[in-house]
Amino acid sequence: MDYRALGIRWGWLFEKKWVRPAANDVPIENSEISALAGLERNYAVIRGMKPIPLDFANLRAIILAALLPLIPFVGSQIPPEKAWKLFKMIVL
Numbered sequence: 001m002d003y004r005a006l007g008i009r010w011g012w013l014f015e016k017k018w019v020r021p022a023a024n025d026v027p028i029e030n031s032e033i034s035a036l037a038g039l040e041r042n043y044a045v046i047r048g049m050k051p052i053p054l055d056f057a058n059l060r061a062i063i064l065a066a067l068l069p070l071i072p073f074v075g076s077q078i079p080p081e082k083a084w085k086l087f088k089m090i091v092l
Contacts, residue, residue: 007043010036064091 014036067090074083 003039003043003046007039010039060091 074086078086
């Protein structure tokens with residue numbers, strides 16, 4: 001379903017009925033305003049969704065969490081100076 005087209009059409013109909021009403025129109029109802037606001041909120045959420053919900057900061061945190069348990073092993077196999085340089089290179 002094309003939510004953008006639905007929102008545009010609904011907004012156009014809302015404006016036609018309430019912003020530029022004819023002389024014989026009835027007053028605005030709360031349910032129509034809240035329905036339009038709900039559609040706007042839902043469309044904003046859908047518009048903000050990413051195809052892959054992962055950015056660089058999250059990826060770095062996942063890699064860091066995976067590497068933290070390796071610190072004791074790396075400390076026993078690599079000199080501390082080299083391990084620190086490698087750690088800084090990965091994290092920063």
